[in-house]
Amino acid sequence: MKVVIIGCGRVGGAVALALRHAGWDVSVIDEREDALGRLGDTWTGEFHVGHGMDIALLRKAGIENADAVVVTTDGDNSNIVIGQMAQKQFDVRSVVVRILDPARAEFFKTRGLNVVCPTQSAIETLTNAVRAYEGALN
Amino acid sequence: MYLLIAGGGKVGSNLARGLIRTGHEVTLIDQRPSRFDQLEPEFEHQVHRGDATELFVLERAGIKRPPDVVVAVTGDDEDNIVICQLARDLYGVETTIARVNDPRNQPYFDLLGISPTVSATASIMGLIEHEVPEHGLIHLLELRKENLEIVEILVDKNAACLGKSIREVALPEGSRVIAIVRNGKAEAPEANMQLEPGDSLFAILEPGKEDELRRVLVRP
Numbered sequence: 001m002k003v004v005i006i007g008c009g010r011v012g013g014a015v016a017l018a019l020r021h022a023g024w025d026v027s028v029i030d031e032r033e034d035a036l037g038r039l040g041d042t043w044t045g046e047f048h049v050g051h052g053m054d055i056a057l058l059r060k061a062g063i064e065n066a067d068a069v070v071v072t073t074d075g076d077n078s079n080i081v082i083g084q085m086a087q088k089q090f091d092v093r094s095v096v097v098r099i100l101d102p103a104r105a106e107f108f109k110t111r112g113l114n115v116v117c118p119t120q121s122a123i124e125t126l127t128n129a130v131r132a133y134e135g136a137l138n
Numbered sequence: 139m140y141l142l143i144a145g146g147g148k149v150g151s152n153l154a155r156g157l158i159r160t161g162h163e164v165t166l167i168d169q170r171p172s173r174f175d176q177l178e179p180e181f182e183h184q185v186h187r188g189d190a191t192e193l194f195v196l197e198r199a200g201i202k203r204p205p206d207v208v209v210a211v212t213g214d215d216e217d218n219i220v221i222c223q224l225a226r227d228l229y230g231v232e233t234t235i236a237r238v239n240d241p242r243n244q245p246y247f248d249l250l251g252i253s254p255t256v257s258a259t260a261s262i263m264g265l266i267e268h269e270v271p272e273h274g275l276i277h278l279l280e281l282r283k284e285n286l287e288i289v290e291i292l293v294d295k296n297a298a299c300l301g302k303s304i305r306e307v308a309l310p311e312g313s314r315v316i317a318i319v320r321n322g323k324a325e326a327p328e329a330n331m332q333l334e335p336g337d338s339l340f341a342i343l344e345p346g347k348e349d350e351l352r353r354v355l356v357r358p
Contacts, residue, residue: 053216055245077191077216081246089249103193104220107228 001025004066006052006082007073011098011118013038015070020045027061031073052082058090068094076101083113142205143167144190144221145212146177149237153209154181165199191220193228201225207233215243222252253282274356275348278340287345288316291355293337299355305329310350313343 001024005016008030016039020026026045030036033049050057052073063069069086071079076099083097096114099105105117139162143150146168154166166181167190168174174187188195190212201208201224208225210218218236225231238244238257247255268276268290274297276290293300299307304315304327315327319338325331333339343351 053243053246055242075216077214077220081216081219081250084250085246089245101192104191104224107193107224111223111227 001067002027002062002065003068003070004029004058004061004063004086005070005072006030006058007071007079007098008035008038008047009072009074010038012070012072015072016045027066029057029061052078053085055085058082058085063090063092066090066092068092068096070096072098076104080104080108080113083108084111087113139163139206140200140203141165141207141209142196142199142201142225143209143211144218145210145237146170146173146185147211147213149211150209151177151181153211154184158184165205167195167199191217191224193224196221196224196229201229201231204229204231207231207235209235211237213239215239215246219246219250219252223250248282255282275352280345285344286342288340288342289348289351291339291341291351293333293335293339293355295335297333297335297356298353298358299333300335301332303330303332307333307354309341309354310343310347313341313347313351315339315341 003019003024004027005012006029008016008028016026016028028039028045029048029050029052031051036043036047039047046061048057048061063086069092071083073079079097079099083095086092087095096116098116098118099108100119102117102120105115105120109115141157141162141164143154143164143166146166150166154164157164164184166177166185167188168177168185169187169189171187174185177185186195186199190196208222208231210221212218215238222234222236225234234252236247236252236255238247238255241257241259244257264277274292277287278290279288281287317324317340318327318331339355341351
């Protein structure tokens with residue numbers, strides 16, 4: 001199974017390592033060469049330096065044969081457009097996009113994107129933690 | 139008309155100026171604090187500070203009315219795309235116009251149906267082609283939504299179509315000669331007109347048929 005991961009920050013890098021460990025063929029794209037450092041000294045997957053919107057680079061990273069694409073750059077709007085490109089142009093079966101802004105996350109969910117919104121998860125977790133405390137008092 | 143312009147750089151602010159001067163209602167959005175400070179004394183309540191890809195910023199600027207036109211001219215293509223998608227699909231704005239900063243991103247605009255788009259590079263390229271028609275075929279107009287384009291073909295003394303009548307030229311399917319300019323005068327094309335050196339042909343065709351058209355008219 002092949003996955004292309006666009007954006008190798010804290011999240012993208014960790015997802016890359018986890019999937020590689022699980023036996024996936026992993027190809028990572030990041031604008032910064034030093035992002036490779038997140039993948040450790042013994043990285044056995046691919047690593048490409050460049051912008052995630054660069055279609056030639058996406059092809060080079062193997063998006064045409066990818067079973068999955070994970071989009072986790074630090075720009076919500078870049079993630080939104082790259083995710084739609086992976087889904088609509090390259091027909092990748094499983095495309096997961098990180099969007100930090102809950103409002104945009106909600107809207108692009110309705111447009112058929114598989115969206116992960118860590119901000120929304122944090123809001124819910126924090127609210128529930130306080131509500132649980134409130135419940136324990138009563 | 140009511141227009142919302144995202145991006146208050148040289149393009150956006152001058153558009154706003156021109157539109158206000160001609161009596162239109164405009165709201166301008168820019169997220170850069172320093173830029174906003176420059177624009178505010180001139181545009182006052184007509185300029186808002188914020189990220190135009192944030193829903194609350196768009197709503198504060200009046201996108202729910204909705205505007206007749208949303209113009210996305212920020213320096214980031216991904217922002218321009220998302221602004222147009224939100225305007226069209228979430229707020230029902232009928233017309234969106236987007237700027238393409240990097241022509242390599244044009245496929246994203248096309249794939250997501252963001253049209254019309256304006257690209258300085260593509261426009262200048264078109265002008266250069268018009269001045270130096272190396273490939274014998276000049277792009278005049280591209281109607282992406284309609285899937286049509288209009289091109290001009292210069293007939294020189296080596297042209298493949300020289301001496302033939304329009305009827306005899308096997309034009310690719312989906313293309314048609316719509317005018318001939320001869321001696322500076324445009325004429326409606328007649329099937330039996332013989333093509334002469336110096337003629338300019340205007341043709342309408344589906345994008346992607348250019349090579350075929352070039353083969354039958356310019357070089358085999």
